[in-house]
Amino acid sequence: MNILITTIFDYPHEGGLSSHITTLKKGLISRGHTVDVLSFSQLPHFKKKMLAQAPGFLLNKVKQGSGQLFNDRQRQKLLASSIKSLNKHYDVINAQDIFATLASVESGIPTVQTVHGYYSFEAVSRGALLPDSAEDLTIRELERKAYQSAAKVVTVDQRIKDYIHHLAHIEAEAIKNFIDLSAFAPESAKREQTRQDFQIPLHKKMLFVPRRMTEKNGVIYPLLALPEVLKAHQETILVYAGTGEQLARLEETAASLQLTDSVRFIGSVPFENMHHLYEASDVVLIPSVHSHGVEEATSISALEAMSCRSPVIASAIGGLKEIIVDGEDGLLVKEKDTKALAQSILKLLHDPPYASTLASRARSKMESEYSHLSAAKRFETAYNEVL
Known part of the structure; x- marks a missing residue:
């Protein structure tokens, strides 16, 4: 099948999400599938700067968290537009974050969401959002909407699965994180x-x-x-x-x-x-x-x-x-x-x-x-x- 992996974040980048995408893509290709990745990195540079990053930066100067929410929503819109403009037919999309899910479901292509963590809580943890602020509550609601909009939700551990069940009343499937054993072999x-x-x-x-x-x-x-x-x-x-x-x-x-x-x-x-x-x-x-x-x-x-x-x-x-x-x-x-x-x-x-x-x-x-x-x-x- 033809599979599209989507994310509003850069790819490749530093961190587990990027490693997950790289390794999953390799595994799926080895099983005979065609896999493409559409990320923020592939979007037009001018649009990224002028429509998402720069306005988000300025808004954060006015109110902490407002720029983060604006940036994420703009990335969602840009990603949705890019998916619709793709010439290739895809059988399924595997979105890697809540905003990529919301963008992907707009295409009408069946969307599986992989959940790697707690989106709003992690934004608070790194100082991007103030806890229980209007922006924090909005993102939690968007989390719920994304989980409920996806055709299927996959989590990387049992605790996240339980979190999604509590938040969105969705029964997700837990597939533990994984690695390419040949790439990480003792040497x-x-x-x-x-x-x-x-x-x-x-x-x-x-x-x-x-x-x-x-x-x-x-x-x-x-x-x-x-x-x-x-x-x-x-x-x-x-x-x-x-x-x-x-x-x-x-x-x-x-x-x-x-x-x-x-x-x-x-x-x-x-x-x-x-x-x-x-x-x-x-x-x-x-x-x-x-x-x-x-x-x-x-x-x-x-x-x-x-x-x-x-x-x-x-x-x-x-x-x-x-x-x-x-x-x-x-x-x-x-x-x-x-x-x-x-x-x-x-x-x-x-x-x-x-x-x-x-x-x-x-x-x-x-x-x-x-x-x-x-x-x-x-x-x-x-x-x-x-x-």
Whole structure:
């Protein structure tokens, strides 16, 4: 079948949504389908700037949140117009956010929506909306409308499925996040080269945080735990890959704690290069926290690290508890508990055989439960249900 994936966000971009689209597309193509992606990136540059981004920026100066809502609605309109102007016939559309769903259903093509999180809550969490403001309430209502308008709703974990049932009285289907196991396969031979490429000292233990720098990702906590780690293991470096509104705070905190020499911010890393960094690391940290009602789903970063046979320490919240069994294929710690985080890091640094055992079990789990090929088959079934 001919499948169109839509989103009002840029593609490709940094983050799990982009990884999801790339990997799903690859899986569907391997099953013989034709897949195209229509995102904000493909829309005319002039229209993007003049009709959405610039007005939204100015409106936010007047009232926080008003620009965000305007920008999203304009992106919806531009996407809807672009879908209608496409010359190619599509059997089904798989929308990746609520505004893409609202745009897609206008075309009359059966639309399946994949829900990756809590749209309004996440906007509040990153400071784009004020909680319970008129804009926040409007977006919640648009969420409800999108879920009810879609021919079928798919969620990436059970908690989001429950949220949608509560909000819109829709019975969604949960298909857990997934990864391309061949793209994130252990390849330790390139570990030394990767360290050199990113100027990470070969003799230091590398703690890796592969997260967008937003509040809900808890990126500040590995930095706050680092002094305790350095007391017991001086030759340690904390490496962040990602960008976001928390970056300035992290840099200021590192300077105030006199940790600048022990922390590296390497910015956004292309999807195809991430597996090299997982392999170059000694411990991967996924320190997510609850933030304004937002809770981590099945973290793609955690799945990628586990697939690369990298030992993972994650917060014991949300979907992270669904994919990691504490002490069996990774370690779980209480969110925001920097002392517990430091102790878990030191536990793995001081016992490499134990860390290796956790990592090997994690890879086995990924092979048996999180393949993009089996997920693509389930999405294919979902598409057939609405045709």
